[in-house]
């Protein structure tokens with residue numbers, strides 16, 4: 329079927345000639361055909377192409393690129409052989425410089441939509457020192473091919489659970505990829521009895537020591553399986569662990585986590601402090617950008633030694649410990665018990681005696697803490713992608729701290745939450761974007777807010 333750009337409604341399956349005008353927030357080219365907005369992955373602004381419509385909604389359509397007739401000066405050859413099929417990277421075809429200005433402009437657009445003077449408020453993005461091989465953690469699905477009696481590993485495709493096999497992902501270190509490839513060969517050799525029970529392999533690497541920790545996620549556990557998996561070795565691997573998650577598709581981690589050998593933790597040095605990290609605890613995906621982000625949070629918090637600071641969504645307390653050094657008192661709140669245990673152990677080892685860690689959900693703990701008269705001069709938020717729960721925002725407005733600092737990994741929820749904080753009387757002083765995840769559509773941003781008069 330072939331359509332035309334002649335003012336008729338866009339047809340599903342139809343082909344059209346378009347020019348991309350800009351990139352959307354997912355990194356897809358945006359064009360219009362007969363008044364309808366169309367998203368086309370892998371077409372850059374200024375590029376012309378023939379597209380085929382694959383999905384037609386009421387207000388927009390999606391299409392695939394059939395043929396491209398010119399190349400943007402911002403285009404580069406993607407180094408990864410499965411780029412375009414694998415769902416991990418969205419913009420490997422865009423030069424790193426262009427990725428950075430696209431991400432900065434995205435935060436500027438967000439600021440303008442909030443009624444702010446974006447040029448005055450938004451700083452230039454802080455780039456990643458490495459545009460490839462920057463990740464410290466990877467989790468790969470595992471499939472056992474019973475016919476061929478071999479294990480296949482890779483990543484999921486775009487919005488699907490179809491496995492795209494790869495043995496050379498460019499986002500992680502070569503040593504991590506080497507460990508994954510060894511794990512695949514090890515499981516193939518172990519045979520069906522072991523390999524058919526493993527659904528994911530997770531590798532974490534310390535960017536300080538180079539040590540690696542491997543976790544096998546399995547559908548069920550038993551003595552024979554534990555014995556078989558304990559035999560896995562690779563040059564940088566110091567610990568092997570096991571997590572039991574009966575569902576092979578969906579959440580990877582189970583409730584149970586067992587160390588098969590080694591200390592079961594990694595050590596990472598951040599902001600001049602050494603932290604032990606257990607497998608289940610959150611750690612920012614790369615240390616150099618995390619460190620730059622922590623320094624920005626600290627500067628935006630503008631603490632004095634008399635201040636009480638609250639670090640909401642604190643993980644293993646990396647940021648809490650840094651804030652505590654510059655404040656009178658610090659409290660970290662985190663829902664994952666294992667992370668809170670890590671935080672307390674690290675606190676004892678670092679000798680930080682003015683911090684306290686609470687295990688709980690921010691949206692339930694914070695309102696009752698404020699009700700009971702809890703006080704903070706400065707509140708720091710570093711939530712997951714879903715942003716801050718409205719109950720937590722309402723509580724912070726009631727607590728009325730002098731400053732709020734918001735480290736976000738999702739511009740959409742950042743915008744939603746800033747709207748509430750601004751309506752509650754806070755003024756945005758500065759916004760600092762960071763590129764923690766080169767080659768992807770992700771962008772982090774740290775926002776400084778001060779209480780209005």
Ligand SMILES: C[S@@+](CC[C@H](N)C(=O)[O-])C[C@H]1O[C@@H](n2cnc3c(N)ncnc32)[C@H](O)[C@@H]1O
Pocket residue numbers: 610611612641642643644645646647661662663664667688689690691710711712737
């Ligand atoms: C983006 S991480 C930030 C962690 C920490 N600030 C850091 O830099 O390592 C978000 C953290 O919030 C935790 N979390 C997610 N939802 C939560 C909730 N509702 N209440 C408390 N903690 C939560 C996650 O387990 C994770 O450790």
